[in-house]
Amino acid sequence: MAQESNYKTTQSHLPESRTSRLLKLGQLASSVAGGAVTEGFKRILSGRDKSAPSLLLIPENANRLAEHLAELRGAAMKLGQMISMESGDLLPAEFSKILERLREDAHHMPLGQVAMVLDSNWGKLWERQFKRFHFTPIAAASIGQVHEATTKQGEHLAIKIQYPGIRNSIDSDVDNVATLLRLFRLIPKELDLSTLLAETKIQLHKEADYLNEAANTIEFKKRIKSIKGFRIPSTDLDRSTHEVLVMEYLPGRPLDQLASDPELVRRSVAERLVRLALHETFCWGTVQTDPNFANYRYDSQSDLLGLLDFGAIQFYEQHRTQAFNHLLQAALEGDTKQMELAAVDVGYLDEQAPDRYKTAVIELLKCVTEPIRISGEYDFANSDLMNRMSEQAIELRLNQKYWHLPPHDVLLLHRKLAGLYLACVRLKTKLNVRALAVELTI
Secondary structure: OEOOOOOOOOEOOOOOOHHHHHHHHHHHHHHHHHHHHHHHHHHHHHOOOOOHHHHHOOHHHHHHHHHHHHHHOHHHHHHHHHHHHHHHHHOOHHHHHHHHHHHOOOOEOOHHHHHHHHHHHHOOOHHHHEEEEOOOOOEEOOOEEEEEEEEOOOOEEEEEEEOOOHHHHHHHHHHHHHHHHHHOOOOOOOOOOHHHHHHHHHHHHHHOOHHHHHHHHHHHHHHHHHOOOEEOOOEOOOOOOOOEEEEEOOOOEEHHHOOOOOHHHHHHHHHHHHHHHHHHHHHHOEEEOOOOHHHEEEEOOOOEEEEOOOOOEEEOOHHHHHHHHHHHHHHHHOOHHHHHHHHHHHOOOOOOOOHHHHHHHHHHHHHHOHHHHOOOOEEOOOOOHHHHHHHHHHHHHHOOOOOOOOOHHHHHHHHHHHHHHHHHHHOOOEEOHHHHHHHHHO
8 A cells, every 4th residue: 555756855753752852952962062072173183263163063063953853853843944044144154054954854754653643643444545545755844744645536635744742842842942052052142032932832833733724725725716827725624633634636846846947937937926925915914934845836737836835824914914015015116215114014123223223124125125126027047136135134133233123924924035036036037026016006
C-alpha cells in the first residue's frame, strides 16, 4: 500500500514530549558552545579575532541551529522562520542565509509515527478506505506534512498530518528557543522579540488547529469566485480532525519551477498573484500570509493556479483595511502628506515620532510602494528594490534613537508582500502593477 514520491527530505523521529524537546535544545546549546570553543582555539593559533559574539556566529553554529530546528519542527522551526523573515536585515549575512533554509526544509516523520497519528484520529482500520496511500510525504513543513492518497472510490486526496505533540509544545518551544538565541547572542541585543514571541504563540495555536484551517479554506474559496484563474481544493470535513486535514489533491508545479516557462505564462501567473494580493489586502481584509512558493501550484493543462495552505490566514478589521486603502491612494497620488497620515492610521508612526523618524519611515514606504507608484510596466527581474529596502531598513533601525514597531498583523502583511515581490522576481516578469491597483480605486 505504501508508495514513494519525488519529494526529498530527511527522515527523523519527532521528539514529542516537552522533556525530550527540551533535551534536544540542550544538545543544541552544548553543540553551539563546543563549536565556539573549537573555533576559539583555531583563532588563538592563527591570531585572529577571538570575541565571543563572532565565535558564536560562525557558519558552523548557524548550520547546527538550522539543522536542530528543522528536526524539532513545530514552534521551534517556525520561530526560526519568522526571525529569518522579520529580522534578516539585522542578522549577520551568513547566519541569515542559513536560516532561510527553514522556510523550505523540514525533516519528515518515519512511517511508524505517521501510522500512529492516523490510528489515533481515524481508528486502527483506516487503511481499508484507501486504494493507495503514499507514506513518503509530498511536502513537509514546520507543523505537519502532506501525503497523497487515493480512496477506493477513486477520490484523489492530499492529506495533511500534524506532527505529534506539536500543539502541546508551542508555548514552551517558543520560550526555550528565544532563551537559547538570547543566551548565545545569536540575535542582535537591540532586537526586541517580546511582541513577536507573544503573537507567534497565538498564531501557531491557530495554525495547529486543522479544523480552523478547513474553515479558512472554505471561506477563501467563497471569496476567490470573484477572480478568474484560480482553484482552491475542496475540503473533506468528514475525514478531517484537529490533527488531520483532508483535501482534494490539486495537480501542478510550484512557482519556482515556472522560471523557464514561456513569458506569456509567467506574466499571466504573476498578474494573477498581484491581483489576488490586492483584493486580499484592500478589499476582503482576508490575507493568506504565508508566501512559500510551494503554496501555489500552476496546472498548465487547465491554466489554473491552485492555492494551498490556509492556516496562516489573517483577518483584518474594517478600520485596518480602510487604513491600507488610505495608504494605497496616497501612494498612487504621490501625496507625501497623506502618506504620513496613512502611516499613522496603519501603525507605522505614532504621535510621539520625531520629524526625522517620520521622514525616514515615509521614504521607506515610498520605496516599498515603488511598483505601484511607477507608471507603465515594472521590471521585477532587473529591480534592485529589495537591496534598497534592506539598506533603508537597516539605517532606520540602527541609526535612529527612536523606534516604533508596527502592529504584528502589519508585519504579517509585510511577509505576504515580500513573498509576492520575490515570486514576481522568480517569474522574471514585467507587470503594470499600478494599473492593477487603480482597478480597485475606480
